[in-house]
Amino acid sequence: MSDYSDYKDVWVYLQVEDGSLSRESLEVLAAGRKVADKLNQKLIGVVLGPATKETLKQAITYGASKVIYCNDESLTPYFNLRYIDVLTELTTKRKPYAFIFVENELGRDIAPRVAYRLNTGLATGTIELDIGEFFNALEKKKYENLLVQIRPDFGTRIAKIFTPSRRPQMATIRPGNFIPLEPDTKRRGSYEEYKYEGGQGSYPAVVQDMKELPKPKVDLREAKVIISLGLGILKDGKGNARNPREAYDFAVKLKEVIQAKYNLKAELGATRALLYANLKELEGLLTHDNQVGQTGVTVAPDVYFAIGISGSIQHRVGMQKSKKIVAVNTDPGAPMLKIAHYPIVEDLYDFMPKMISMLTEGNEGRKIVAT
Ligand SMILES: Cc1cc2nc3c(=O)[nH]c(=O)nc-3n(C[C@H](O)[C@H](O)[C@H](O)COP(=O)(O)OP(=O)(O)OC[C@H]3O[C@@H](n4cnc5c(N)ncnc54)[C@H](O)[C@@H]3O)c2cc1C
Incomplete structure (x- = not known):
């Protein structure tokens, strides 16, 4: 049985849009804060790519205890395989207890691949998160303080998903299910720049061009x-x-x-x-x-x-x-x-x-x- 006692803190992946955190990032901060508070752990926002000091501060204002950011030049423009390399290295070194993404284009692109690399589970499209216990009848073992990942499943029911024996516990949240916290400009937090150590890497694909998709006609x-x-x-x-x-x-x-x-x-x-x-x-x-x-x-x-x-x-x-x-x-x-x-x-x-x-x-x- 693996020892996961050194895995701690709840991480949320944050996205920058037009110079500030996206609305969905504020939602994932609220989701993360809820479970971090229940676990009495820190909430850590992770930002990859360019971000100003004000943007990083916004993460603290909206609930993070700390922000880890990495602005390696290879992260611009967005290239999923590179992001996955950086996140895998960072996560392997720092060992978060849980890592939560937004279920949007980017979250869908990278969260499953990071989970695969880390050999852990991923509950996608969750609409609620909580902390609870899980009893494994086969092992006759109770797991406490697990991330309860709640999502509609198999057509007609709401499922509670647990990742008892792997870390980090990973989830994506569906946008619109968590209300951003009231901004608190007095909240104190810390910042850490992360330097990626994995080198240039060699990839079977390159990004040649990026085009914005048209915004939906109806929001x-x-x-x-x-x-x-x-x-x-x-x-x-x-x-x-x-x-x-x-x-x-x-x-x-x-x-x-x-x-x-x-x-x-x-x-x-x-x-x-x-x-x-x-x-x-x-x-x-x-x-x-x-x-x-x-x-x-x-x-x-x-x-x-x-x-x-x-x-x-x-x-x-x-x-x-x-x-x-x-x-x-x-x-x-x-x-x-x-x-x-x-x-x-x-x-x-x-x-x-x-x-x-x-x-x-x-x-x-x-x-x-x-x-
Ligand atoms: C994996 C999966 C994902 C899905 N995702 C979605 C999703 O994102 N969104 C979604 O909506 N569905 C989704 N569905 C489909 C969902 O299961 C239902 O089939 C769908 O929501 C039913 O739509 P409806 O209420 O319009 O139709 P119906 O279930 O047919 O309901 C029609 C209703 O209209 C009432 N009615 C009839 N005539 C009148 C009248 N003249 N005046 C007033 N009331 C009347 C009837 O009594 C009935 O209750 C998904 C299904 C699956 C399996």
Whole structure:
């Protein structure tokens, strides 16, 4: 049995975007702080590539006890194999107890490869982290103070994943599930520059050119109100087929009224089932950028309208932290109605025009939107 007693501290991988830490990095700092506090260990932010002093300080302000940074010139432009070499060397030497990344392009690119090099496990797409114990029935052994990595799994359940017998315990967190800490400019921390010792290295690939991908047209995470549509828009309450464009137009109208009257940024969301239905009436109007859920975006707006959405676990994990949920469904047993603050058993084709006119005329609907 390996001795991991010298593995300590919780590490989080931080990304710099336009000269400061990305919003997702602030989220991973919050996630890391939560578990570091429970373990009574330090939270260490790791930054690779160029970063100003102010950016590094931002990591302390948002929760880190210390920042380790490495600005080896070979780290620019980004090249995954090089990043993995540096992170593997750093991690092997310093032995963190846990190492957490964000589940984004970069996290998906490097976290699994680092885990493979370190011969440890990786729980991807976690939505919650905690500290807890695990009993291995085969070994008849209890492991204490483990990182509990919580994620939706196998379609219908929430799984708790443990890495009892390997270190570091590694996870990626899904963006949108952790709220950044309030910045504390008085928080004290330390900084350490790490010099990579692995030399030039020889790689089977080189980076010749880098191009920014276009930003998504819709940024659901910026919206205060999200009006999401599901497959329920295909039929009305009497079971008659409806042109889904009608419901889409109602949703757009609702969005416009909310924006104009309440000055709140509103956007349209959708379920995966609706998008996968590839309806020609909605072609180009709703895309993957609008998808909320496990394989879409995780959101927590002030108000979330779930319209004709059953509330599968994969959808719920992407929106259940919304401050107010308004669910409209003809089926009183729909799971979405159970988590809604305003469960409305009604045909969406009746509800939507009513909601629009209530908001336009400024009576009842205000209670929902003016949270
Ligand atoms: C690995 C995996 C990942 C997934 N990722 C995602 C994801 O990221 N996001 C996501 O959304 N799904 C995801 N899914 C799909 C998910 O399991 C569900 O299939 C999907 O969320 C269902 O979408 P829906 O609610 O629109 O459709 P349905 O489940 O068909 O629900 C339609 C609802 O509309 C109601 N309804 C019908 N007519 C009306 C009416 N006239 N008025 C009011 N209500 C009405 C019905 O009662 C029903 O509850 C994933 C699945 C898997 C296996």
